[in-house]
Amino acid sequence: MGREPLSVVVTTFNSAATLEACLRGVSWADEIVVLDSGSADAGMAIAARYGARIHAQPFAGYSAQKQAAIDLASHRWVLLLDSDESLDEASIAPLQQALLAPTCAGYQLWRREWQFWRWQSRRARLNHYVRLFDRQRARMSSHAVHEEVQVDGTIGVLDVVIDHHGEPDISGRVGKADRYSSLQLPDLARRRVGGLRLRMVAYPTVAFLRYYLLRGHWRSGWAGFIAARIHAFYAFLKYAKLYELEQRRSKRETGDDQ
Incomplete structure (x- = not known):
């Protein structure tokens, strides 16, 4: 039995500087969905180069925009990323393994932060967020900022680290x-x-x-x-x-x- 098919969902706005790294790390996924809110840079050309299914709508707020993008996914299992986040090759195996026979409704991934001119120390505590989930049992919270995926069911933790490039200065x-x-x-x-x-x-x-x-x-x-x-x-x-x-x-x- 094969793994569950995966939709990667990304919301964008003038994200060309980081979108290449974001999409490169998930190019193995079954589908990439990009929901844009009016970019004027080369971001959509980058998304097209990675075969993403591109949609556009005016920005509705962080939570609502992400929920709209999730609703566009074709597959039940979704990996939600910000356009300034990326994954390396080491993340592929744990994600695919979790999708072979999911035992939880959602999974938290760790996140490492870029701090101005360096990555945070490996010994500093990493944040963790639900990013891989069954969209039939999950929904974005209604918070205006610091929005999060709320899951109806058990939550696991995967040994996967997201690199968050964030604000460069x-x-x-x-x-x-x-x-x-x-x-x-x-x-x-x-x-x-x-x-x-x-x-x-x-x-x-x-x-x-x-x-x-x-x-x-x-x-x-x-x-x-x-x-x-x-x-x-x-x-x-x-x-x-x-x-x-x-x-x-x-x-x-x-x-x-x-």
């Missing part, structure tokens, strides 16, 4: 922190997060220590230190922006615009 990482903290505002407001002043003061330090020490990014030298500082800045920004939103709302309600 400090400016890009800071810009992402600013953008993501704004996108997260509606979710935070709905949750009615309290104690914002204390959170602005204390939580960035907690976030820095957790990222830098507990997750071991101190092993990545100054790149790890800078990444931890930006992570702490992101933690500060999301609560500062929520505090600003509440202050403005309060002034409107009281009629005090001075």
Whole structure:
């Protein structure tokens, strides 16, 4: 009995710089689906060269866009990748082995992060995410950012590492922190997060220590230190922006615009 056929699903927008590596690592898959949101670069030419089935629609938000791409897949089993992620040849055997007789509804893969001018230390803790899954038993979460695959069933872990090329420099990482903290505002407001002043003061330090020490990014030298500082800045920004939103709302309600 052969393995389950696999659809690789990728969402793109002006992703030419990283898309080649992304698609090269999964060229063995039975199908590659690319959902683009209006690229103006050479990304779609790269996708066509790898035989991808290309679709386009306006960007609907990170979670909704990925769900739309998943829904376009022809096969039941899906491998979901971002366009700035790639896999090497060592990933092929574990993925194919898991698809011979899947025992879980989804599988987590590890992810290694590019930190400005180097890869994170091999001894720093890797994140892990559900990326290989039975799409009949899985769906994207509704989070505006940090969206994830939610699986109805057991979840396994494969010895597969995704290389996440991410933002190539400090400016890009800071810009992402600013953008993501704004996108997260509606979710935070709905949750009615309290104690914002204390959170602005204390939580960035907690976030820095957790990222830098507990997750071991101190092993990545100054790149790890800078990444931890930006992570702490992101933690500060999301609560500062929520505090600003509440202050403005309060002034409107009281009629005090001075």
